[in-house]
Amino acid sequence: MFKSKTLRHAVVASLATLSLSSSVMASDEPIKVGMMLPFSGVYGALGDATRNGLKMALQEQASNLHGRKIEYIEIDTEARPERAPEIASSLLNNSEADFIIGPVHSGVAMGMLKVLRGQDTVMIVPNAGAGPVTGPLCSPNVFRTSFSSWQPSYPMGHVALEKGYKKVVTMSWNYGMGKESLDAFEESFTAGGGEIVKKILVPFPKTEFQAYLSEIASINPDAVFVFFAGGGAVKFVKDYDALGLKGKIPLLGSGFLTEGTLEAQGESAEGILTTLHYADSLDNELNTQFRSAYKQQFGKASDIYAVQGYDTGLMIASAVNQLGGDISNQNALIKALESTTVRSPRGDFTFSTAHNPVQNIYLRTVENGENKVVEIAAPALADPARGCKL
Amino acid sequence: MLFNKRTERIFIWVFFPLALLMPLFLAENAFYISKMTSVMIFALFVMSLDYLVGRCGLITLGHAMFYGLGGYLFWMIAPEYEAVNFWVYTFYICMIASAVALVIGFLVLRTSGIYMIMITLAFAQMAFYFFSDSIEFGGNDGLFIYVKPETSIFGLSFFNLDDPVHFYYLCLLSLFNTLVFFRLLIRSRFGRVVDAIHENPGRTTALGYNIFLFRLMSYVIASALGAYAGYLFTLQYGFVNPSMLAWTTSGSALVMSILGGMGSIYGAILGTFVYEGLHYTLEHLTEHWMLFMGALIIAMVMVFKNGIAGYMEKLLEKRS
Amino acid sequence: MTTSLFLVQLINGLQYGLLLFLIASGLTLVFGVMGILNLAHGSMYMVGAYLAWYFVEHTGSFGVSAIISAIIALLIGIFVERTLIRQLYRRNHLDQVLLTIGMIFVFNALQGILWGNDPLGVSVPESLAGAIPLTDVLEYPVYRIFVALLCIGIAAVMYFMINKTRLGMLIRAGESNREMVECLGIDIRKLYTIVFAIGVMLAAVAGVAAAPMSSIVPGMGEHILITCFVVVVIGGMGSIKGAFVAALLVGLVDTFASVLVPQLSSMMIYILMAFILLLKPQGLFSS
């Protein structure tokens, strides 16, 4: 059917490419940083910010990389978990990335882990808070620079008790991150004698909240604790205000409720109490510097996702620096990463044995369209890392 | 009979030998192997949809339900830490999927056209939320399969599923067998009636055929094969996720099938490879890949009347 | 459930249903008259919301923004019909599906390029900013009541147009018999352009109206699209009256399911649709 000559040509050509690609000298090669982030769709904004932060950090740290250049490979995950293993495999085997950064979405994280656990690369999660990543599925080569979903929500239980709330309604989307957040809040809140009068799980990604809010109004609890993020958070906060609950029933949340959404939420967000490992208004020099530099470079305000990306970059740079630029020994690289103390805009943090940040959690309130820090809700909080055998 | 056999033969003789030889050139790069494998698995899925939509005229937007079901079924019925026999479980999964298809087909095939599209979507969405809302099935984050099956028949084992190249050949074999199976099916007496029903249901009823039965049978066959594709997908990475059942999965399969040339069966392979190839190339080229992807899809609809397969046939006709 | 809560939920359901009607009406109109299955309809809803945000930022007035957005949507509709849809009238439904899926890709990409991926919000116009107290805790915002009334108004206008005007007569005739309309010496292509543009505009207007009470995010179109198809199919493809009844039905079922059977609430509208189609395979008001 086809001419045998053509076939022979094709064979020769592909063999030639193959031998070429393997003969490049290893030491001249740039450090390859693969990114598996959503650049389109609902999570697109988060992916953008993470990438910006990461690149900014590595740019700033260029002098500490011992002459090694950075090569970025960016792939849009579209937040589709079923594509995750394939993209991860592409970055691992095809691009031979030294670091794979991602993802934002917990389902995608699970798919990536399946391929990357125990492989010859380092996976750093800059956002997805799914418990298993640094819990039962933890692995020597998997790190997280963000948080476990337990971390930001657990301290809020104590805060609620201190405020004297006894009966609380909790609410989130019905998915892993949401449920883990509610559970963490419930854990500390009920341990201190509080009562969860109702737990509402909204099908993801539904944003018709009116029916649920009407129900909450009829229960009239002491406070409401929620986990929502992105567009859903905007809609929820606006609905909460529009239906008159704001000012009558205090709204508490995992910090993502008011991250990257304040502008869209406008007045409605004023006064919401949240706990998170960061706040825009954190009063330290690094943060001020970071924020102005980010604003200058990208023309918009930074947010938590940018910080997480930034810290990921810092962490990579620090390890490369420690090893004098040679990251070919994976064990040494992992050791270096583990021992890093990241000097982050959120305050210094270290890594737990499960490779999750040990960090301060701040209590914040929204004032004049900004998250103002009220106090440190929990200093140097480590995730319990249930089920991790590291 | 819309599609002539010559183009099909040429395609088979070009595609399969190339696919057979590919691992020899690319064994070094595990990614190309696994990418090819996953495209072939999806092509198998698209093929089963193509038969249903293109040959039987039954348009469904719920086919992904069976794709996902294939994965979840394996998780449900196979022991977690024990290697089971691949062939035995293929049989189980196809049988259970068939039983499910029999029940759902019995309900949905009472409607037709756009209403059938929507009622199949309705069932698929129910299945989607069933899996994505329940903690037992891993919810939105999905599930892991820890142990891959072994493939021995009478003590002889040809494929080691942990080896990507072996798995590649298993999928290639599956794809080839499915293509051959559909060719036989289309040429069979059963296929004759199915063609007749597709072209003219009224006439076929008047000749004494119970067309519902034939449609149901076709639906069951396509669904079982769809589930088989989902089972293969799950085995490739050991990962099941509710997004396998999402309507967008059905949607993209439909797009690939239309792109390839509806009802041509081999066009499903063409459509899947072209679509996935474009997607892969564009997303590595530009962040705004969607813009180009969309524009290309629009352009292809305008140019190709019967998909790529149809276009190829026209070219061939002109030359001869 | 107490009576007052029941009444509140009833209002919630009706309001949601009315908004659904507004989005779905364009879809069913275009299908009924032209036989085109426009999957990009949800994208137009998204475009409407983004346009509303953009022009509110630039003009400061929600009313002005709404008018400009509607006009732009109308122009987009005319452009798309003239350049793309027109080529496909004689092709089968599946080619139309493929085309409109391509359009979804393009609109999503353009949204990303033009407006970025951050969630955006539009504040409620001052003149409609108040709220009416319902219970001790609960209030009902005036704007939402306004939107509900707007939806009813548009439904009434559409009913009047289709049943009493010359355009409506042509639309009804075009539905049943394309040749007949052509025999009357009317350029059916012009009719189709108008109908398609109106359909697009209705989706965009729905997006504009929804903008102040929701978040404007990428992908907002796809999610609503499926719900709209459920509405249109339950009502019977092409029937405006059917879409109206079905939208209210879906709105109420979804609202009450959320509260009464939360574990089934995500599936409830699909269960409803499957049930109705099994009883009436052509929807409630098929022609």
Add this chain to the structure above:
Amino acid sequence: MNTQVSLDLEVMLETQGLCKYWGGLKALDDVSLQFYDKQLHGIVGPNGAGKSTLLNMLCGHYQPTRGSILHKGEAIESIRPWAFARRGIGRSFQKTNIYSGATCLENCCVAVQRRMGGNFNFLRSRYTQKVLDEIATEALEKVGLRHRRDVIASQISYGEQRQLEIAMVLATAPEVLLLDEPMAGMGHEESQLIIELLKKLRREYCIVLVEHDMDAVFELSDQLTVMVDGQHLTTGTVDQVREDTRVKEAYLGQGDEVF
């Protein structure tokens, strides 16, 4: 007012008080008729007389509103449409209704295959079954289309397509043939072909013929029924009907010059 004459032949098909209402419209009202084996029974009447409605019920396409249909004495009005064909009641349609994308042979094969079995044989090729082809070819032969065997149906002439449709019905080996205006839209020569064909067939089958071409009906019919406004006017031999004054009135009332 059954004016039908009893014959010594077997009654193949019978209707008793058959009614079909579409909402308020009485498309067919209380029609009782008997169709005999090996006879050609013509049905005529002005437009809207209910001829096609009657035929559509005889083949199971419509469910009667009231009344019953008997096939060899058995009530069959409530069985499924496809079961009519299995009992040997075959029909042709008013508008040409064939598989226009397939060859003439293939068209007939679909018809033959139903009673030959193997319909759920998924793997055996349809192209290697000689018996089927032979029977199908025979059916084509009967209507004089043998030379068109391997031509795609959409490419033969209109008249031939009508013949093909009859061949398909014959290929199902029916006892009853329900023919809905087989000569509609044909030229004179083509009509003659069909008439010759029906002359051959009418001693083999029970044929019910609905036709507008009066000359043809008069020439062919053993029995003739006239219907007006959904009601049965009269039935008899051609000569009896020709003499019937009510028939003349009915047609004159329509302003038609028929006789």
